[in-house]
Amino acid sequence: MLSIAQRRDFRQMLLAWFDTHARDLPWRRTRDPYAIWVSEIMLQQTRVVAVIEHYARFMQRFPALDALASAREEDVLAVWSGLGYYRRARMLHRAAQKVQAELGGVMPKTAEELRDLPGIGAYTSAAVASIAFGEAAAAVDGNVERVLMRVQGWDESNASATRLRETAAEFLDAARPGDFNQAMMELGATICVPRGPLCLQCPVQPLCATRGEHLTGERKKMQSRTVSHAFARRRGRVLLAQRPKDASLMPGMWELPSLESGAAPQSLRVLEVKHAITVTNYTVGVYDFSAAGDEALPKTEQVMRWFAVSALHEVALTGLARKVLKKLGAFPKIAAHAKSVTDTDSNMGVR
DNA sequence: TATTCGTGGCT
DNA sequence: TAGCCAAGAAT
Missing domain, CATH: 3.90.79.10 (Nucleoside Triphosphate Pyrophosphohydrolase)
Known part of the structure; x- marks a missing residue:
């Protein structure tokens, strides 16, 4: 486990890297909570390149929460067509209607409240709350889990979901939570990739216990x-x-x-x-x-x-x-x- | 806790 | 080419 001073170094090195290497993605060009919410739902289990096209079409068709709330479900699904996991679209639509009808069209601003909306779970609530509203909530997705496991030198035998969540919260930069969360995911998606991680380009390599691939479990066969x-x-x-x-x-x-x-x-x-x-x-x-x-x-x-x-x-x-x-x-x-x-x-x- | 839900790009 | 895998949530 890294010391308090090492975690401070980790934050500084990661954020400095993110400030210079962050990809220019459409949803990073806005501070509109609705737009950020839509992007986070689309990005669930879906690659960035696949999301980009659909995101542009979706935001053009449903530019604000009220437009989505008043749309028909079949039209929402038509715009979502090809992205997969269609339950996401249905729940996003329902959540927009709930915000419109019960919250006067104003999105909740805390992770805890966001969690109550359909389709928003532990990860997405923290991601939206931190990125759109600056709340110090740690967002733990597959990237973050992999990065933390490698940094700590853990494998699947000693990395429980609870332990990873607690560790992510300890690592989080409370001053820049949204950037920190995105930086962790960016690192996992571009450097600390599942197969063949690019450790020589990694900004936190000096603090990493693994510096290479870690053990992963068996997969179910098709x-x-x-x-x-x-x-x-x-x-x-x-x-x-x-x-x-x-x-x-x-x-x-x-x-x-x-x-x-x-x-x-x-x-x-x-x-x-x-x-x-x-x-x-x-x-x-x-x-x-x-x-x-x-x-x-x-x-x-x-x-x-x-x-x-x-x-x-x-x-x-x-x-x-x-x-x-x-x-x-x-x-x-x-x-x-x-x-x-x-x-x-x-x-x-x-x- | 374990399954189920899509799709496409990459190796 | 036959898997592997992706900014997870619901049940």
């Missing part, structure tokens, strides 16, 4: 599955199916209609893609029904609807559906702003 989906495009529209509202995975979102394996002739097979969702690796076969008659379209219990290709930006698509539609040239390259997203009159007898 399952593999083969699935088939139907693609049908007619007169600028594509046929999509809605996942059940009570599905555990991506409820209510739109995807290509499912096919029983072997239900479609091989002659219609136009594409094969690999797609991993949580613990399963999918091999996805896509069958083109565009030229087939209505009677040949897959029979399914799912709700199905024809969508204009030009308006697919406004639809809450699954990432897999988006990927396949892009590969088949059925996804708009420029953002469309069509008012009418669906055309129920062209349902063509499909259940």
